[in-house]
Amino acid sequence: MDKLKAVSWFIFVISVASILYALIINPPNWIVYAISIVFIPLSILSFGLLSMARGKKEEEEDKRKEPFIGY
Amino acid sequence: MNLMANILLNVIISFLVGSVLLGLQRKVMARIQMRPGPPIIQHLLHTFKFFLKESAFPKTAAMPFYIAITAMLCVIWVAAVIVGPVTEGSLLLFFAIYAIHKIVEHNAGSSSGSPYGKLSCVRAVFSAAAEVPLFAVLIIIYLKTGTMILSNIVTYQNQHGALLLSIPLAALMFFVLILSKSPYSPFAITKGKDIVSGYETEHFGLLRGYLMFSESIAWYMLLWIFLTVFIGGLNPVGYLIGMVVITAFVAFINALTPILNPNHSVMTQVTLAFIGIVGSVILLLY
Amino acid sequence: MDISILGGPILGIIPLGDIVLYFTPFNLFMFAAALAFTALIAISSTESQVEAEFGTLKNREVKVDKAEFKLRRFLAIVCGLATAGAMVTGDLFDFTLFVTLIGIVNIGIVAAVKEIDVLDAAFQYGLIAMIGTLPLFGGAALVLAATGTISLLQIVQIPYTTSLMAFGSILFFLGVAGETGVAPFFATKAEMFRTPGSPFLLIIHLSSLLVIVRTIEILLIINKPF
Numbered sequence: 001m002d003k004l005k006a007v008s009w010f011i012f013v014i015s016v017a018s019i020l021y022a023l024i025i026n027p028p029n030w031i032v033y034a035i036s037i038v039f040i041p042l043s044i045l046s047f048g049l050l051s052m053a054r055g056k057k058e059e060e061e062d063k064r065k066e067p068f069i070g071y
Numbered sequence: 072m073n074l075m076a077n078i079l080l081n082v083i084i085s086f087l088v089g090s091v092l093l094g095l096q097r098k099v100m101a102r103i104q105m106r107p108g109p110p111i112i113q114h115l116l117h118t119f120k121f122f123l124k125e126s127a128f129p130k131t132a133a134m135p136f137y138i139a140i141t142a143m144l145c146v147i148w149v150a151a152v153i154v155g156p157v158t159e160g161s162l163l164l165f166f167a168i169y170a171i172h173k174i175v176e177h178n179a180g181s182s183s184g185s186p187y188g189k190l191s192c193v194r195a196v197f198s199a200a201a202e203v204p205l206f207a208v209l210i211i212i213y214l215k216t217g218t219m220i221l222s223n224i225v226t227y228q229n230q231h232g233a234l235l236l237s238i239p240l241a242a243l244m245f246f247v248l249i250l251s252k253s254p255y256s257p258f259a260i261t262k263g264k265d266i267v268s269g270y271e272t273e274h275f276g277l278l279r280g281y282l283m284f285s286e287s288i289a290w291y292m293l294l295w296i297f298l299t300v301f302i303g304g305l306n307p308v309g310y311l312i313g314m315v316v317i318t319a320f321v322a323f324i325n326a327l328t329p330i331l332n333p334n335h336s337v338m339t340q341v342t343l344a345f346i347g348i349v350g351s352v353i354l355l356l357y
Numbered sequence: 358m359d360i361s362i363l364g365g366p367i368l369g370i371i372p373l374g375d376i377v378l379y380f381t382p383f384n385l386f387m388f389a390a391a392l393a394f395t396a397l398i399a400i401s402s403t404e405s406q407v408e409a410e411f412g413t414l415k416n417r418e419v420k421v422d423k424a425e426f427k428l429r430r431f432l433a434i435v436c437g438l439a440t441a442g443a444m445v446t447g448d449l450f451d452f453t454l455f456v457t458l459i460g461i462v463n464i465g466i467v468a469a470v471k472e473i474d475v476l477d478a479a480f481q482y483g484l485i486a487m488i489g490t491l492p493l494f495g496g497a498a499l500v501l502a503a504t505g506t507i508s509l510l511q512i513v514q515i516p517y518t519t520s521l522m523a524f525g526s527i528l529f530f531l532g533v534a535g536e537t538g539v540a541p542f543f544a545t546k547a548e549m550f551r552t553p554g555s556p557f558l559l560i561i562h563l564s565s566l567l568v569i570v571r572t573i574e575i576l577l578i579i580n581k582p583f
Contacts, residue, residue, distance in 0.1 A: 022075035029074060030368075033153060036078045041145035045138070045281060052277040053125040063127040131418065133555045136401035143393070150386065161365045163574060164383045170566040171390055177562050181555040184404035184418075189551065196547035196562060199539075206573060214582050218362040 008049035015043035074157075081156045082149055082288065085295075088311070089287030090115035092294070092318045093254065099322035100255065114287065121280025129273055131184035140182055141278050144175045144285040151292045155299070159222040162209055165296060166202075172289065173199050176261050179282070180270030191269035194260045200337045201251055201258065204244040204344035211241040211351045212300065221299060228303035235301040240354065242301045244347040246317075247340060249293050253321045257328040258336045265330075294318070360513045363574055370447075370510075377447040377508060383574065387444040387567050394563055395437025398430065398556040406553045421554050425469045433557040436462040440564040444571055449507040452575065453497045453532070459564045460486035460536040466561055470552045478548035482538050489535020496529030500579060513578045526579045533572045537565035 021027075022035045055063060094114040101108020110116075128137065151168045154160040173195055180192035213219055215238055216227045228234055235242050251258035262269040271282055294314045298305060305313065331339060361367060364383030371378040380388070403426060405418040421429070436459055443455035464486065467479040501507050503521040538546040550558050 019075065019079070023073060023079075026073055026075075032074045032078070036075060036082075036153065037146055037150050040079070040082060040149050041142050044145060044284065045142050048122045048277040048281055051122050053123060055125050055127070060127070064130040066127075066129070131405040131407055133401055133404035136397060136556050137404070139397050139401075143397075146393075147390075154382075161363065161381075161383050163364055163570070164386055166573070167383065167387050167390070167567070167570045170570055171563070174394075174559060174563050174566065177550070178555055178559045181550065181558060182404055184406045184553070184555075186407060186409075189406060192555075192558075193547045193550055196550055199562075199566065202566075206569075209573070210577075213577060220362060220365065223362070 004049060008046045011042055012046035012050060015039040015046060019043065078149075078153060078157055081152050085152055085156075085288045085291040086284060087115070087287075088314070089289070089291035090118060090283075092314055093287060093290055095315065096253065096318050096322040096325070099319050100326040103323065103326035114283065118280050118283040118287065121283065122277060124276040124280075126276030126278060129183055129185075132273070133182045133184075136178070137182040137274075138278065140175055140179050141274060141281045141285075144172065144179075144282060145288075147171045147175070148285050148288040148292060152288065155221070155292055155295055159225070159299075160220065162212065162219045162221060162224075162296075162300070166205055166209055169205060170199075170202065173202070176270050179274060180261070180272075183273035185273045187267045187272040188270055190266045191261045191272075194266075194333050195270065197333050197337050198251070198258070198260055198340075201248070201340040201344075203341060204347060205248055207344055207348045207351070208241045208245050208248075211238055211348075211355070214355060224300055225303040233302050238351055238354065240347040240350040242297075244344055245297055245301070247343050247347075249297060249317065250321055250324060251340065252289065252293055253325060255325045255330075256321070257325070257331045258340060259330055260333045260336050263330045360510065360578065363577055375448070375508075376451055377510060378445045379447040379510060380445060384445050384571075387570065388441050391437055391441035391444055391563065391567060394559060395434055395441065398433050398437060398560060401556045403554050403556065419553050426554075428469055429466050429554055429557045432462050432465045433560045436466065436560045436564050440560070440567055443568055447509045449497050449500060449509060449512075449575070452571070453493050453529075456493060456533060456536050456568055457486075457490055459568060460489070460538075463538075463561045463564065466554075466557050467549050467552060470554070472552055475549055475552045478546065482546055482549065485538060486536050489532050491532070492528040493532025493536060496525045496527070496532055499525030499528065504579075509575065509578050516581070518580050518582075522579055526576050530572060530576060533568060537568050539565060539569060 018035050018039045022032050091111060094109070094111040097113065098108045098111050128134065147168045151165060154164045176195040177192050180188035180195065182188070209219070212224065212234065215234065216224050218224060218227070231237070250256050253259070254262070262271065266272070271279060274282060291314070294317055295310065297317065298310055298313045302313065361381065364381035366381065368380045368382065368385060403421040405420040407416045408419055410417050439455045439458045439462065443452055443459070446452050446455065464479050464483045467475055470476065497507065500522055503519050503525060504512050504515060506512060549561070
């Protein structure tokens, strides 16, 4: 799998694990605040990066350069 | 209840209720303009839909800044949920969150390199002048109640009655602030259609869904803060009714006004702030 | 008056001799936000702006070149660290020093750019920032003269506000407004943001807004209306 998917899976697993940790173990309040502020957004972002559709590989470069080649 | 579960529940509720309220706003606007309008859950459906769409990250974008700035928007509004419904902390923190929201509007626009984003970026800096009313509202609330902590403000209102009745001009200024954050409002210069979608133009697909998620939470939190600070002591049904009423009222105004040009938008907000501040000081002294 | 009615309960104090840093949830949040954005700036590349060309239908890119990039990134990180410091300092004079550093570095961040309108706006902002240092330091000095201390944690214990303290804080606020370039003192600071280098422009805007929010807390600490 390519770099984006690998990084997204990594961040997603870490985020969900820390949220579950905070839910189950019930650490002191300041740790819960830190986990929720950092890892709730990261979990949603990484979930989105995993769920988003990907186009065909050969078109990808064209789509990224679009302002300069014009569709 | 477990604190983390409390936070998660509040985030989910704020997202769902915020999305439905934004959808309701579009529906009311449409009906005033004598067209059927989209279903009320449209905003919610769009948010989910965007998570499944294809996203290309432009070659000209500043990476990873371009993606991280959308994550920052979610971070600050999750922090707002923690400061508000979960812990009822300091209102000054809410001001800081609102200021950072402006920063995100500014930099989401400039991070992609698109000219529409750049225009929205500069307009976001102009519209920071609209924070003067928020600054004044906080000072007036502080002068009236002697505290900036939300739980103390609610206690004050239980003893002395709703702040809506004792400092109505401050409530009006806060309402203008809510109006400026609503879609299609006369003050929505950063997202005006004359610049396509403003700072959101080049954040499409997944990142647009992510921005919509954060904006739903933002809408809910703005209304929650208004109801808590100016009416206070409401149960969940009271909050829901209050939010629906404010959303419908905002939709009335948005349906019937055009978007003002940037200079007029800023000057209107500053003028309303000036009237509000002078009026409130006079009311406080007498 | 207890400082906890403003930003929440004091979570901790770091005494560095006379200079005391204090953390309430409010200060801690802004400190963390400033550091998070600074870290983001340190790892980001810049965007290339797309502009229309005259005479053809093509677009051209306006980029930040390597030497300019390194210089501006360094200044942006310094600005971010100064902002973070200004958020937690419990010392009025320390705060004014951080604010002047932010003002200087803000000009430096756009001074390397090669666009005339941006340089004009930066020059005028520089003039106003320089003029703003007088009321800024003068106001802080007047507060010191009126209260006998520059430690905010001690000023908050004083139960009354004299007229000199109020005057000093008005000057202080004018100084902050000049240094950070807020409307109505410098409404065309926005012209400085039309240049490429999005992460660096972020820190200019962020530092100004966070410093103003902190200034409100400081003004409420010095002036006690009841």
